Amino acid sequence: MSIRKFLALTRAGIMESLHYRLGIAVTLFANLIYLVLVYFLWKAVYASSGVDVVNGMTFTDTMIYLILATALFNFLEMFVVWDMSRSIQSGKIILDLLKPMDFRTYTFWSYSGSHVVQFVLTFIPTFIVVMIVTGGAIPMGLNLLYFVVSTLLALIVNFGIEMLVATLCLYTESTWGINIVKETIVLLLSGASIPLAFFPEKVREVISYLPFRAVYDIPLSVLLGKAGSDSLEGLLKLWGLQLAWAVVLTVAGIIFWNISVKKITVNGG
Amino acid sequence: MECRGLKFYLSIYRKILIQDLKSKMSYRADFVISTIGMIMTNVAGFITFMILFHNFPTINGWDYYHMLFLYGFSLVALTPVQCFFDNNWNLRFMVQSGDFIKYCFRPINVFFYFMSEVFDVKGLGQLMFGLGTLVYAWYHIGVPVTFLTIMQALIFLFTASLFMIAIMNFAAATCFWIQGSGYVMVIMFRFKDFAKYPASIFSGIFKIIFTFVIPIAFVAYYPSLVLLSPDEVPLLSWLSPLIGLVFFFLSYKFWMLGVRKYDFTGS
Amino acid sequence: MSDEAILMKGVCKDFKVLNRHEGLKGSIKDLFSRDYKTVSAVKDVSLTVNKGEIVGYLGPNGAGKSTTIKMMTGVLEPTSGEILVNGLVPYKDRTKNCENIGVVFGQRSQLWWSLPLIESFKLLRDIYMVPQKEYDDMIALYRSLVDIEPVLHKPVRQMSLGQRTLSDILAAFLHNPGIVFLDEPTIGLDVSMKSKIRDLILGLNKEKHTTVILTTHDMGDVDALCKRIVIIDKGSKIYDNDIDHLKSYFGSYRTLRMRIGDTWEERLIDEKETDVMSVIAETQAKHKIKDIQLQEISTEEVIKKIYEGGS
Numbered sequence: 001m002s003i004r005k006f007l008a009l010t011r012a013g014i015m016e017s018l019h020y021r022l023g024i025a026v027t028l029f030a031n032l033i034y035l036v037l038v039y040f041l042w043k044a045v046y047a048s049s050g051v052d053v054v055n056g057m058t059f060t061d062t063m064i065y066l067i068l069a070t071a072l073f074n075f076l077e078m079f080v081v082w083d084m085s086r087s088i089q090s091g092k093i094i095l096d097l098l099k100p101m102d103f104r105t106y107t108f109w110s111y112s113g114s115h116v117v118q119f120v121l122t123f124i125p126t127f128i129v130v131m132i133v134t135g136g137a138i139p140m141g142l143n144l145l146y147f148v149v150s151t152l153l154a155l156i157v158n159f160g161i162e163m164l165v166a167t168l169c170l171y172t173e174s175t176w177g178i179n180i181v182k183e184t185i186v187l188l189l190s191g192a193s194i195p196l197a198f199f200p201e202k203v204r205e206v207i208s209y210l211p212f213r214a215v216y217d218i219p220l221s222v223l224l225g226k227a228g229s230d231s232l233e234g235l236l237k238l239w240g241l242q243l244a245w246a247v248v249l250t251v252a253g254i255i256f257w258n259i260s261v262k263k264i265t266v267n268g269g
Numbered sequence: 270m271e272c273r274g275l276k277f278y279l280s281i282y283r284k285i286l287i288q289d290l291k292s293k294m295s296y297r298a299d300f301v302i303s304t305i306g307m308i309m310t311n312v313a314g315f316i317t318f319m320i321l322f323h324n325f326p327t328i329n330g331w332d333y334y335h336m337l338f339l340y341g342f343s344l345v346a347l348t349p350v351q352c353f354f355d356n357n358w359n360l361r362f363m364v365q366s367g368d369f370i371k372y373c374f375r376p377i378n379v380f381f382y383f384m385s386e387v388f389d390v391k392g393l394g395q396l397m398f399g400l401g402t403l404v405y406a407w408y409h410i411g412v413p414v415t416f417l418t419i420m421q422a423l424i425f426l427f428t429a430s431l432f433m434i435a436i437m438n439f440a441a442a443t444c445f446w447i448q449g450s451g452y453v454m455v456i457m458f459r460f461k462d463f464a465k466y467p468a469s470i471f472s473g474i475f476k477i478i479f480t481f482v483i484p485i486a487f488v489a490y491y492p493s494l495v496l497l498s499p500d501e502v503p504l505l506s507w508l509s510p511l512i513g514l515v516f517f518f519l520s521y522k523f524w525m526l527g528v529r530k531y532d533f534t535g536s
Numbered sequence: 537m538s539d540e541a542i543l544m545k546g547v548c549k550d551f552k553v554l555n556r557h558e559g560l561k562g563s564i565k566d567l568f569s570r571d572y573k574t575v576s577a578v579k580d581v582s583l584t585v586n587k588g589e590i591v592g593y594l595g596p597n598g599a600g601k602s603t604t605i606k607m608m609t610g611v612l613e614p615t616s617g618e619i620l621v622n623g624l625v626p627y628k629d630r631t632k633n634c635e636n637i638g639v640v641f642g643q644r645s646q647l648w649w650s651l652p653l654i655e656s657f658k659l660l661r662d663i664y665m666v667p668q669k670e671y672d673d674m675i676a677l678y679r680s681l682v683d684i685e686p687v688l689h690k691p692v693r694q695m696s697l698g699q700r701t702l703s704d705i706l707a708a709f710l711h712n713p714g715i716v717f718l719d720e721p722t723i724g725l726d727v728s729m730k731s732k733i734r735d736l737i738l739g740l741n742k743e744k745h746t747t748v749i750l751t752t753h754d755m756g757d758v759d760a761l762c763k764r765i766v767i768i769d770k771g772s773k774i775y776d777n778d779i780d781h782l783k784s785y786f787g788s789y790r791t792l793r794m795r796i797g798d799t800w801e802e803r804l805i806d807e808k809e810t811d812v813m814s815v816i817a818e819t820q821a822k823h824k825i826k827d828i829q830l831q832e833i834s835t836e837e838v839i840k841k842i843y844e845g846g847s
Contacts, residue, residue: 023449030456033483036475037463044470049325074452177302181309188313198324273665281662285648288659292650292691371646373611376634377663386648529613 010112024121031074031122038066055197056226060134062195064224069192069216071126072151075118076158076215078111081182084166085175097261104254108159115155139225146235150219153242157214160249161186163257170260191217197226211245218242278381285385293390300390307391311344311398314462331467335497338406343465343489344399346429351392354434356384357441361451364444364531379528380521412496424510425492431513432487433461438520445527457483464488480505484516540620541715541747542585542608547617549578549603577603579771580617587714588745590737592752592762592779596843600771601751605717608749609639622714635664638708638716638746643723645700646707647692653703654688657710664711671710678706681739682732698729705733709740715747716740722754734760755836767842775842782838789841791834794819795827804837 046052046059057065087093099106131138165182169175187193190212196204207213218238293300318340322333331339360383363369372383412418440457443450460483468486471479480486487509494506505512552572578600585591595601606612607619610626610633619626626633639646647656661671678684684706687699695703701721708716718737722730738761741748750761758765758779765782767775775782788807792815793800801819805812812830819825 023447023452026443026447026450027452027456030453033478034456034459037460037479037485040470040472040475041463041466044329044466045321045325048327048329054324172298172302174299174302177299177304177306180306181302184306184310184313188316193313194317194320198320200320200323277665281659284659284662288648288651288655368644370606370611370641371644373630374609374634374637374639374641374646375663376631378631 010109010116024117027074028121028125031070031126034070035067035126038070039063042066057195057197061224061226064130064134064138065191065195065220067126067130068220068223071123072154072216072219073187073192075115075123075151076155077118078159078162080107080111080159080162080166081169081175081179083107085169085173088169104163104257107163111159138223143223143225147219147223150222150239150242153239153246154215154219156246157211157242157249160246160253161211161215163253164249167253167257167260186212186215189213190215191220209241211249214242214245273377278378281377282381282385286388289386289388290390303391304394307394308398311395315340315398315402318465329467329470334406334409336465336467337402338410338497339467339489339493340465341399341401341403341406342426342429342493343461344395345403346399346426346488346492347433347461347464348392348396348399349430350433350437351395352389354384354437355389355392356387357437358454359387360441361444361454365448369531373528380524407496410497418496421495425495425506428510428513429488429492431517432484433464435513435516435520436460436483436485438517438524442520442524442527445531460485461488464490466490484512487513487516539586540584541587541589541622542583542749543618543620544581544583544604544608545618547578547581547604547607547619548576548615549600549607549612550615551575551577576771578607578614578768581768581771581773582617583766583773583776585715585747585749587747588741589764590741590748590750590761592750592758592765593768594751594753594758594765594839595768599768601768602719604768605639605719605749605751609637609717610634635711636714638711638713639719640701640704640708640717640721641719643697643701643720645692645704647700647703649693650691652689652691653684653706656692656703656707660707660710666711670712674710674712677740677743682706682736698725698733701725702729702733702736705736709744709746712744713746715749718748718750718752720752720754721750722752722757730754730756731760737761755834755839758839759835767839769843779835782842783833783835785838789833789837791831791837792816793829793831794825796823796825804833 042059042062046054046062052058084093087096096103096106161182165178168178172178189207189210192215196207196213196217199207218241222235222238318336321328322336326333328336360369372379375382407414436457437454440454443453447453464485468476468479468490471486476486480491491503491506491509495502551574553575581600581604593601593604603612607614608621608626610621610630613627621633622636624633624636647653648659651659657671657675660666661668666674682702687695687703690699692700692703705718705721708718721737722733725733734757737748737750740746748761750757752758763778765775765777765779766773790805790807790812792803792805792812794803794816795801796819803815805815816825816828
C-alpha cells in the first residue's frame with residue numbers, strides 16, 4: 001500500500017473543509033467567545049479564592065490548560081458515530097465496506113484532512129494568542145516537539161474510542177444516546193471541562209489509568225511541562241501510557257468491528 | 270376558510286405529540302439508552318460543579334446554596350428548549366439534503382410544523398434533576414414559600430427558558446445561509462453551561478454582550494434574582510419577561526427569513 | 537373563478553453561485569473569493585394549465601423542472617414574472633396556496649416517518665380542516681380505486697418504496713386539492729406498482745377533476761396519463777402542445793426492428809431522408825433477416841430526439 005493513496009484522502013478532506021468558508025469564519029468567532037466565557041469564569045473563581053495557587057495550578061496555568069483543551073477538542077472532534085449511524089440507516093454502509101481499502105483505515109484518513117484544517121485554523125491561532133497574552137507562560141523548547149508527538153498519539157487514542165463507540169451503532173439505533181454517553185465521559189474524565197488537577201486525589205489516581213486522560217490531559221501536561229513530563233523518565237511514562245492505550249483501543253476496535261460486521265452480514269443488514 | 274388560531278395549533282400539537290409518544294414506546298432500547306445518556310450528562314455537570322466548589326468555596330460572593338439555586342434554575346429553564354425545540358438539531362441535515370422542503374407544502378406555519386415533529390422525552394429527566402436541585406437549594410437558603418414566590422418562580426422560569434430557545438433558533442437558522450455552520454449550534458449549546466454562574470463575573474463590553482447579544486445572563490441569573498434578592502431586584506430582572514419575548518420573536522423571524530431566503534437547491 | 541388552474545407569465549428564476557476553482561490551491565483561493573456568477577434556472581416561461589388537465593412537464597436533468605414546481609408551490613420566489621395558482625400568488629400566500637395543492641416530491645416522503653398511515657391521514661385531515669364526511673368519502677374512494685388495507689396500519693418507515701409512494705400520493709389527494717404536483721412519482725418502482733399508481737392517478741383525476749402536473753423521465757407515465765406535454769430545456773420552454781401533435785412532427789420517422797439471428801436490432805429512420813426498403817435491402821445483403829417489424833415512433837424516442845436536438 002502506498003502512502004499516496006492516504007494523502008489523496010487527506011487532500012480531499014482539506015478541500016471539503018475549506019468549501020465551507022463562512023462556516024469556518026463563524027466557527028472561529030464562536031470559539032473566541034467561548035474562550036472569553038472561560039476566562040471570566042476562572043478569573044472570578046480565582047479572585048474569590050484569595051490565593052494564587054490552587055492544587056498546583058495558577059490562574060494562568062488553568063487558563064492555558066482550558067483554552068488549549070478547547071482548541072484541542074475542536075481539533076480532535078470527529079463525527080464518526082453520527083456518520084456511521086447515518087450510513088447504516090441509509091444503507092450506504094454497504095458501499096463503504098466494498099471500498100478497496102479497509103474501512104477503518106479509510107475513515108481515519110478521510111478525517112485527516114479536516115484535522116489538518118482544524119489544526120491550522122483553530123489550534124495554531126489559539127496557541128499564538130495564548131502565547132502572546134500570557135507573555136511566555138508556555139515554555140518554548142523541546143516540549144513543543146514532545147507535544148506534537150503526544151498529540152498524534154492522542155489522535156489515535158481518540159479515534160480508537162470513536163470507532164469502538166461507532167461500532168455499537170451496528171446494534172442499536174440510539175445514536176444520540178450512545179454519543180452523549182461517550183461525550184460526557186470523555187469530556188469529564190479527560191480533563192477537558194475542568195483540569196484533572198482539581199479532582200480529589202483518589203479519583204485522580206483512578207482516572208490517570210483510564211484512556212480518556214491520554215486524549216487531552218497528557219498532551220497539555222507535556223506542553224506545559226507538568227505531571228512530571230519535564231524529566232525524560234516522566235515523559236516516557238506518559239508517552240508509554242498513550243501508546244499502550246492507542247494499541248489496546250485499536251486492537252479492541254478492530255476485533256469488535258470484525259465480529260460485529262460478520263453478525264450484521266449474517267443478519268442480512 | 271376558517272382561521273387557524275392558537276387553539277388549532279395547540280390541538281394539532283397535542284395530536285402529533287400523542288402519536289409521537291406512542292411510536293417512541295415501540296423503541297424502548299433507544300429510550301432507555303437516551304435517558305441514561307441524559308442522566309449522565311446531568312450527573313457529569315453536577316460533578317464538575319461539585320469539584321469546582323470543592324476547590325473554591327465561593328464565587329464572586331455567591332455561596333454554595335445560592336450557586337446551587339442558580340444551577341437548578343438554569344436546568345429547569347433549559348427544559349423547554351430540550352423538549353420542544355430539539356428538532357433544531359436536525360435542521361441543517363434536512364436543509365443540506367433538501368428534505369426540508371416537505372415542511373413548506375402544508376398550510377400551517379413552517380416553524381411550528383418543523384418543531385412539532387420532535388418532542389424530546391429525555392428533557393423530562395433533566396427537569397426532574399433541576400427541580401430537585403432547585404427545591405433543595407430553595408429550602409436551604411430559606412426563600413419563603415408563598416403564593417407570590419411560587420408565581421414568580423413560574424413566570425421567571427418561563428421567561429428564562431425563552432432566552433435559550435431564542436439562542437438555539439438563531440444558531441440553527443444560520444444553516445440557511447452558511448454551509449458547515451453546525452459547529453455554531455454545538456458551541457452555543459455549550460454556552461448554556463455558563464448560565465449557571467452569576468453574570469456579575471463579566472465586566473466591560475462582555476457584560477453587555479452576554480446580556481444583550483448572546484443573552485446567557487438571562488438564562489438563569491437575572492430572572493432568579495427576583496427570588497434570591499427580593500429586596501434589591503435589578504431593573505433588568507423585572508424587564509426580563511419582556512426582553513425574553515422580544516428575543517424569542519426576533520429569533521423566530523430570523524428562522525423564517527432563512528426559510529424564505531433559502532434556495533432549496535439541495536435536491 | 538376562472539378555468540385556469542395555473543397561469544404563468546414570463547417567469548424567470550436566477551440563482552447566484554460562487555465560481556469555484558479546482559484543486560487544493562483553488563479551495564484556498566475560494567475562501568476569500570467574491571467571484572459570483574448568475575445562473576438562470578428558468579428563463580421567461582409562460583404557461584397556462586386548465587382545470588382538470590393532466591400535464592406532463594418534461595425535460596432533461598437540470599432543465600429547471602423542479603425550480604418551476606417550487607415556484608408554483610410557493611417555496612421559491614420568481615426573480616421576475618407572474619404566477620397565479622388557483623388565482624393566488626403562491627409565494628405571497630404560501631399557506632393559503634397550500635390549502636389547495638398537493639405535492640409528491642420524488643422519493644422524499646412527507647408523511648410522519650414512524651406513524652401508521654391512517655394516523656398520518658387523521659393528522660392531515662385536521663391540518664387541512666377537512667370535514668369528517670368528506671374525509672370518509674375520500675377514504676371510501678381510495679378503497680374503490682386501490683387496495684389500501686396492506687398499508688393503512690403500517691408505519692411509513694416499514695413500507696416498501698412502492699407502498700410509500702402510493703401512500704404519499706394518497707396523502708397528497710386527501711384534502712381534495714385543486715392541483716396536485718407529482719415529481720417523478722414512479723421512479724424506482726416495479727412494473728406492476730407503476731401501473732397501479734398510474735391507474736390511481738387517472739382514477740382520482742377522473743373522479744375529482746384534479747389538475748395534475750407530472751414531471752417524469754418515464755415515458756410510460758406520459759403515455760398512460762398525459763394528453764398534453766410541456767418540455768423545458770436549459771430553462772426555456774421548447775414545446776407545449778398535445779402529445780399526438782408532437783408525434784406528427786416526427787411523422788416521417790419510423791422505428792424499424794429487424795431480427796438477425798436471435799437478437800432484435802432497432803433503427804430509427806427518417807423517411808424523408810432514407811427509404812425503409814433500402815435499409816432492409818442493405819442489411820439483407822450482409823445478414824439474414826428472420827423477421828421485420830415497422831413501428832411508429834415512440835414517445836420515448838420523440839423526447840430523446842428533442843432533448844438531443846436542443847433548443
